[in-house]
Amino acid sequence: LRRINPRAELAPDTGRALLKGIVVDTETTDLDSSRGKIIEIGIVAFEYDPATGQPIRVIDSYGELEDPGQPLSPEITAITGITDEMVSGKHIDEDRVASLVKGASIVVAHNAEFDRPFLENRLSAFDGLPWGCSMMDIDWTTENVGSRKLDYIAYQMGFFFDAHRAEEDCKALLEILAHPLPVSGTPVLKPLLDQLPKVSYTLFALNSPYATKDLLKARKYRWDGDQKVWHRTVVGNQSLEEEVLWLKNEIYGGRPARIDVEERDSRTRFSRKPVAKSTRTI
Secondary structure: OEEOOOOOEOOOOOOOOOEEEEEEEEEEOOOOOOOOOEEEEEEEEEEEEOOOOEEEEEEEEEEEEOOOOOOOOHHHHHHHOOOHHHHOOOOOOHHHHHHHHOOOOEEEEOOHHHHHHHHHHHOHHHOOOOEEEOOOOOOOOOOOOOOOOHHHHHHHOOEEOOOOOHHHHHHHHHHHHOOEOOOOOOEOHHHHHHHOOOOEEEEEEOOOOHHHHHHHHHOOOEEEOOOOEEEEEEEOHHHHHHHHHHHHHHHOOOOOOEEEEEEEOOOOOOOOOOOOEEEEEO
């Protein structure tokens, strides 16, 4: 097991045209983006070969603390090691961030569902960029990796790092993205790139009978307490039609019913910004 030693050169240049990618991580005052604020950002810009998914080299990196204008809770300091004194008077350089992420073909976070809403609330440079998630876009179980936690994945690949500091986490994640997957052998970045053209659909099981809640839960539906509805996200048109059929037969007992469907692509995935829903009779 070796401590991570971030490298500027990640793989030999293939001579093919390279694209720009971004790895990003945040530390925040709260887990909820509607209440919390960013207290640290880490960004690493890199070039990759789109044909193979192999990261080739680091272009630039940036890390900065930011004063949230309120005292940090003891819990957040315990998790991150960041104190009130460390963030006092600190600010993220918005122009620096904008120049770093401009022209990116993919933004990668390890739990993009968490990081993207915080970043969109604070930094307009992230609006409309294509996103990938190294936690959710890879079938880690099939790759014989027993946990999706970043430090565990790193451990499985033979290195460790100082977790919960944003720039360190980014450098560790880029090392992982450049590493071959244990079973399939492709670079870890490749499945994230393969996911970019795909459309995801969130199905909302409107007025589902209370008695079916355990069935829904077992099929990985999540309860939205505000809208009072069970929902699940699937990727691709075939998965959408299979899920509609399952809802019709298993939840609504074959009777006519209405569901809402929300459609997102890589530029709107993991965002909390609303997109239009369509109502479908099944």
